[in-house]
Amino acid sequence: MIRFSHVSKEYAKTGPALQDVSFQLGKGEFAFLTGPSGAGKSTILKLLYLEERPSRGEIRVAGLTASSIRGNGVAALRRRLGIVFQDFRLLEDRTAEQNVAFALEVTGARPETIGPKVSRLLTQVGLSSKSNALPRELSGGEQQRVAIARALANDPVVLLADEPTGNLDERATRGVFQLLRDINAAGTAVLMATHDLDLVRRANLRTLEVNRGQLVFDTADGGEGRAGEGA
Amino acid sequence: MRLAFREALDAFRRAPVLSALSITTIAFSLFAFGLFGLVALNIRNALQQVEDRVEIRAFVIDGTGAEAVSAALGDIGAFPEVATVRYVSQFDALARARRELGEFSDVFEEGILPASIEVRLKPGLRDPATVRGISRRIETYDFIDDVRFGEEWVEKLYRLRNIATIAGIALGTVFAIVAVIIIGSTIRMAVLARAREISIMRLVGATDGFIRAPFLIEGFLKGTLGGILALGLAWVTTAILGRFVIVTEFFSPGLALTGILAGALIGLLGSAFSVGRHLSRA
Ligand SMILES: Nc1ncnc2c1ncn2[C@@H]1O[C@H](COP(=O)(O)OP(=O)(O)OP(=O)(O)O)[C@@H](O)[C@H]1O
Numbered sequence: 397m398i399r400f401s402h403v404s405k406e407y408a409k410t411g412p413a414l415q416d417v418s419f420q421l422g423k424g425e426f427a428f429l430t431g432p433s434g435a436g437k438s439t440i441l442k443l444l445y446l447e448e449r450p451s452r453g454e455i456r457v458a459g460l461t462a463s464s465i466r467g468n469g470v471a472a473l474r475r476r477l478g479i480v481f482q483d484f485r486l487l488e489d490r491t492a493e494q495n496v497a498f499a500l501e502v503t504g505a506r507p508e509t510i511g512p513k514v515s516r517l518l519t520q521v522g523l524s525s526k527s528n529a530l531p532r533e534l535s536g537g538e539q540q541r542v543a544i545a546r547a548l549a550n551d552p553v554v555l556l557a558d559e560p561t562g563n564l565d566e567r568a569t570r571g572v573f574q575l576l577r578d579i580n581a582a583g584t585a586v587l588m589a590t591h592d593l594d595l596v597r598r599a600n601l602r603t604l605e606v607n608r609g610q611l612v613f614d615t616a617d618g619g620e621g622r623a624g625e626g627a
Numbered sequence: 628m629r630l631a632f633r634e635a636l637d638a639f640r641r642a643p644v645l646s647a648l649s650i651t652t653i654a655f656s657l658f659a660f661g662l663f664g665l666v667a668l669n670i671r672n673a674l675q676q677v678e679d680r681v682e683i684r685a686f687v688i689d690g691t692g693a694e695a696v697s698a699a700l701g702d703i704g705a706f707p708e709v710a711t712v713r714y715v716s717q718f719d720a721l722a723r724a725r726r727e728l729g730e731f732s733d734v735f736e737e738g739i740l741p742a743s744i745e746v747r748l749k750p751g752l753r754d755p756a757t758v759r760g761i762s763r764r765i766e767t768y769d770f771i772d773d774v775r776f777g778e779e780w781v782e783k784l785y786r787l788r789n790i791a792t793i794a795g796i797a798l799g800t801v802f803a804i805v806a807v808i809i810i811g812s813t814i815r816m817a818v819l820a821r822a823r824e825i826s827i828m829r830l831v832g833a834t835d836g837f838i839r840a841p842f843l844i845e846g847f848l849k850g851t852l853g854g855i856l857a858l859g860l861a862w863v864t865t866a867i868l869g870r871f872v873i874v875t876e877f878f879s880p881g882l883a884l885t886g887i888l889a890g891a892l893i894g895l896l897g898s899a900f901s902v903g904r905h906l907s908r909a
Pocket residue numbers: 407408409410411412413431432433434435436437438439440
């Protein structure tokens with residue numbers, strides 16, 4: 397699903413952010429991405445959804461070579477991904493329902509399919525009763541559920557989540573995390589960057605740890621050291 | 628597509644003043660263009676009528692022999708520019724003057740009007756330069772006294788038409804540039820106002836074309852409205868002129884449509900230009 401091969405990234409302004417990072421995430425797999433602030437977690441996710449381009453190395457996502465995609469290939473790749481952020485990124489002047497429908501409308505879904513699909517997605521994230529609420533009328537956890545429903549709109553094969561529970565209290569965190577687990581159980585690979593070490597420890601799932609731009613730990617390797625290509 | 632239209636219409640609602648301003652400048656651009664275009668059009672029509680009547684009249688010195696005149700008629704008739712050539716004797720000239728002047732016919736006496744050679748040129752060859760050229764050649768016969776061809780006002784009309792055309796193009800272009808700039812800044816504001824929406828569209832995989840479409844439609848609609856407004860203004864102007872000053876010809880349907888399309892094109896170009904620059908930064 398995801399393969400980083402010797403990927404490095406240097407930002408023009410701040411210099412190296414990732415150095416020679418290699419790892420793989422299989423189909424339907426779940427992995428945490430952890431590490432201190434500024435380690436490069438968000439950068440790894442940005443490279444996956446083509447917000448940024450690698451300086452060196454090759455990235456494959458969902459069957460496409462992300463590092464060499466141009467033009468409308470970017471849009472095509474993003475339709476195979478779901479992306480969720482700490483700050484939800486909902487449109488404030490639209491209801492939960494409209495926010496989810498938006499993702500379908502702008503990717504050219506057939507109009508008559510949108511309504512049923514939106515209500516199915518909102519049911520899936522447990523928000524069918526609040527479909528007409530505006531974001532400001534929803535709690536943080538509920539807003540994140542709307543964002544997740546939107547991320548699922550185009551039936552992604554990979555869900556990328558950048559600190560999806562960063563703004564949530566513990567209860568909401570557990571709810572959203574469980575939702576991501578359910579989504580993963582249904583076959584979608586999930587890569588989730590997080591600071592929440594408690595959550596990581598309790599979950600006992602594969603964890604990739606980055607520090608200063610390097611992959612320093614991968615539980616799939618069974619311990620310390622850099623993740624090899626065959627991981 | 629329906630969504631893109633809805634968003635384009637939303638843009639009007641969001642920035643009504645700027646939208647009205649861009650439509651108005653497009654309208655003025657085309658109006659300036661169209662007004663001078665109408666002037667040129669009407670002068671051209673006037674010229675056509677004048678040209679149809681353009682005639683070179685060469686007065687023959689009294690007592691010139693008939694053979695000399697008929698030889699000259701043959702020569703002149705053979706010029707490629709010449710359609711007809713005709714000899715008007717003193718008698719013919721008098722008869723014509725009497726006919727044309729009716730009750731004043733008595734003032735003319737036999738012999739007071741000179742005989743002349745009248746030359747008409749072929750259509751399309753009645754412009755001042757050709758007329759003057761032919762006149763010069765006819766003047767070289769030594770039995771020709773004087774050559775007249777209403778030179779001055781044909782030339783004046785021609786000059787007027789050229790001025791109208793140039794003024795229309797210059798003024799129209801200036802307004803068109805202003806229109807493109809104003810449309811550009813409207814689009815910039817619209818892109819900024821929707822920056823969040825656009826970034827989410829990108830994130831969920833909307834194509835660039837899809838993101839651009841509403842802005843292009845917005846520009847196209849504004850341009851079309853501007854074109855229609857300009858046509859309306861021109862029509863009102865023509866109607867007022869027709870009522871109080873002079874009845875003039877209006878654009879043909881084809882030309883009117885071309886004007887509206889020109890507006891649409893200005894709007895489209897203005898937004899395409901701006902959307903390309905600003906979307907990449909949104
Ligand atoms: N757009 C950018 N331009 C320049 N430098 C950047 C940019 N984004 C990130 N960086 C730099 O790259 C490094 C890694 O940043 P990144 O956002 O990937 O860290 P992170 O692991 O997500 O941190 P956090 O846990 O705080 O979110 C940082 O040093 C940061 O300053």
